[in-house]
Amino acid sequence: MNTLERAAAGPRKNAPRRRRPGRRGAFFRGRLLHIWTWLVIAWLFLPIAVMILFGFNDTRGRYNQTWQGFTLRWYGELFAISDLTVALVNSLLIALLTMLIAGVLGTLIGLALGRYRFRGSGLMKLVMFAAISCAEIIMGASLLSMFVTLAVPLGFWTIVISHVMFSVSFVAVTVRARVMVVDRSIEEAARDLGASSWETFRLVTFPMIFPGVLAGSLLAFALSIDDFVITNFVSGGTVTFPLWIYGATRVGIPPQVNVMGTLIFAVGVLIAVLNAFGGRRGGT
Amino acid sequence: MKGSRLRAALTPYLLILPGGLWLAIFFVVPMIVMLSLSLQSGNIVDGFAFTWNWRNYLDGIANHHDQMIRSIGYGLAATVITIVVGFPVAYWIAFRGGRRKNMYLLLLLMPFLVSFVLRTISWQFFLADDGVLLGPLKRIGLLPEDFHILATGTAVVLGLAYNFLPFMVLPIYVALERIDPRILEAAADLYANRVQTFLRVVLPLSLPGVFAGVLMTFVPACSDYVNASILGGASNTMIGNVIQNQYLVTQDYPVAAALSFTLMAVLLIGIFAYARALGSEEVLEVTAR
Numbered sequence: 001m002n003t004l005e006r007a008a009a010g011p012r013k014n015a016p017r018r019r020r021p022g023r024r025g026a027f028f029r030g031r032l033l034h035i036w037t038w039l040v041i042a043w044l045f046l047p048i049a050v051m052i053l054f055g056f057n058d059t060r061g062r063y064n065q066t067w068q069g070f071t072l073r074w075y076g077e078l079f080a081i082s083d084l085t086v087a088l089v090n091s092l093l094i095a096l097l098t099m100l101i102a103g104v105l106g107t108l109i110g111l112a113l114g115r116y117r118f119r120g121s122g123l124m125k126l127v128m129f130a131a132i133s134c135a136e137i138i139m140g141a142s143l144l145s146m147f148v149t150l151a152v153p154l155g156f157w158t159i160v161i162s163h164v165m166f167s168v169s170f171v172a173v174t175v176r177a178r179v180m181v182v183d184r185s186i187e188e189a190a191r192d193l194g195a196s197s198w199e200t201f202r203l204v205t206f207p208m209i210f211p212g213v214l215a216g217s218l219l220a221f222a223l224s225i226d227d228f229v230i231t232n233f234v235s236g237g238t239v240t241f242p243l244w245i246y247g248a249t250r251v252g253i254p255p256q257v258n259v260m261g262t263l264i265f266a267v268g269v270l271i272a273v274l275n276a277f278g279g280r281r282g283g284t
Numbered sequence: 285m286k287g288s289r290l291r292a293a294l295t296p297y298l299l300i301l302p303g304g305l306w307l308a309i310f311f312v313v314p315m316i317v318m319l320s321l322s323l324q325s326g327n328i329v330d331g332f333a334f335t336w337n338w339r340n341y342l343d344g345i346a347n348h349h350d351q352m353i354r355s356i357g358y359g360l361a362a363t364v365i366t367i368v369v370g371f372p373v374a375y376w377i378a379f380r381g382g383r384r385k386n387m388y389l390l391l392l393l394m395p396f397l398v399s400f401v402l403r404t405i406s407w408q409f410f411l412a413d414d415g416v417l418l419g420p421l422k423r424i425g426l427l428p429e430d431f432h433i434l435a436t437g438t439a440v441v442l443g444l445a446y447n448f449l450p451f452m453v454l455p456i457y458v459a460l461e462r463i464d465p466r467i468l469e470a471a472a473d474l475y476a477n478r479v480q481t482f483l484r485v486v487l488p489l490s491l492p493g494v495f496a497g498v499l500m501t502f503v504p505a506c507s508d509y510v511n512a513s514i515l516g517g518a519s520n521t522m523i524g525n526v527i528q529n530q531y532l533v534t535q536d537y538p539v540a541a542a543l544s545f546t547l548m549a550v551l552l553i554g555i556f557a558y559a560r561a562l563g564s565e566e567v568l569e570v571t572a573r
Binding site for chain 2: 003033035036037041043106108112116120121130131137138139144145161164165168172226228236246253257264268269
């Protein structure tokens with residue numbers, strides 16, 4: 001199991017409680033670390049808070065730099081900038097396609113690696129490890145090298161292809177982690193009770209590995225919608241949400257960007273919280 | 285019977301075929317194409333031809349070694365900061381998080397639901413010369429009028445550290461979480477004090493996590509160009525800025541490809557040197573498994 005899988009598998013259950021530190025020094029050190037943890041969390045949230053706050057700023061035009069007063073106007077005029085809206089729609093479509101394609105391909109790889117021992121599995125794992133740890137700029141540059149050499153027109157589909165490429169390994173790793181903890185005897189029981197292999201997969205195996213498939217697919221969606229570096233190389237004339245924002249840094253970021261960022265953040269938080277909550281209920 | 289056994293033997297190959305092909309065609313093949321491109325000569329108008337043109341590498345290194353060295357320096361600095369900042373956090377969550385472990389992990393990851401570019405721009409906005417932070421401090425005279433954070437190496441390194449912090453915290457957390465509390469109790473029973481327990485038990489057991497964290501932080505930090513171009517100035521450009529510019533603006537593909545390969549080689553050498561210094565194929569194995 002590698003680190004990603006372990007992170008996906010969550011903390012170990014039933015870990016024995018640690019002894020409470022009895023001495024004063026240890027108590028203060030625990031306190032200090034606690035405060036430190038919260039300071040780091042505050043540091044992480046600082047730019048997010050600024051982003052959310054300035055989505056409510058009653059600013060004139062695109063120069064959204066100083067606080068002018070509270071307004072909800074930008075939520076009403078969210079889609080007033082048509083090319084920004086196009087970019088957001090592109091990003092969502094690409095992320096959705098990536099989620100579906102990488103979700104299926106990654107699940108199949110995860111099943112193969114988690115369930116079967118076969119010649120070549122080491123090579124597959126090596127390629128996936130390389131794809132996960134490879135610098136994004138190298139992947140972007142090499143993809144562009146190939147597309148240019150073969151005169152492939154750049155645009156929407158080259159972005160989808162690239163996104164599936166870099167996210168499929170993450171899905172596979174997540175699904176494999178789930179496959180390895182599933183109890184195989186349940187499948188054997190299904191076979192003993194006369195289920196065909198397809199029925200066993202559809203009615204027993206897939207529901208059991210579904211949390212892994214879902215987590216992997218959501219990860220693919222998140223990786224895709226956030227990607228800037230690789231997309232920048234292979235996008236041609238197509239503009240995605242991160243590309244649009246990056247292009248707008250020189251002329252000023254309109255408050256609509258803050259609002260869209262806030263809404264994406266809110267949806268993400270909602271899914272994450274529901275997932276954590278649902279996971280806890282499922283676990284007990 | 286024989287047919288079904290054959291099918292069973294083929295199943296894993298059929299399962300990995302589509303995804304494996306996708307990775308082969310769009311990950312492995314492009315690397316080979318880029319390697320070939322880096323040895324070509326010509327220009328965008330007349331086209332390129334393969335000529336074993338090693339000069340691309342020499343030219344690339346001769347003209348851009350400043351950015352290359354700066355990238356490694358910034359990447360190292362950002363990685364060290366993420367370890368110093370992140371290790372205590374991972375330690376606290378793993379050993380003292382109790383039932384709230386998942387909540388703390390969620391809190392650490394939540395900011396990363398906002399786009400990478402948008403987060404970086406938000407920092408630019410926050411740290412602007414007369415922005416939310418520096419503006420008031422300058423007005424009350426705590427800072428001189430020409431003080432600035434943006435367009436400095438510090439801003440770029442802090443931006444990198446900010447953006448890649450979770451990649452350091454999560455693997456360290458996972459490594460610490462796996463430590464059996466009985467080992468720590470055994471250390472205490474053998475009269476190790478807390479410092480000794482930490483240095484001789486916890487720290488060595490956390491090293492695979494630190495290694496994975498370094499791998500996942502150092503590589504993207506060195507090759508990043510978004511932080512350098514948003515938070516840095518003309519004197520803070522990194523090798524990523526050069527590669528990006530050569531590919532997308534000047535379209536000098538062979539030199540750009542040569543620079544990409546040089547960067548990859550430098551990163552690989554760095555990682556293997558680091559793995560050797562830790563004294564371990566074992567560490568590599570643990571991360572790769």
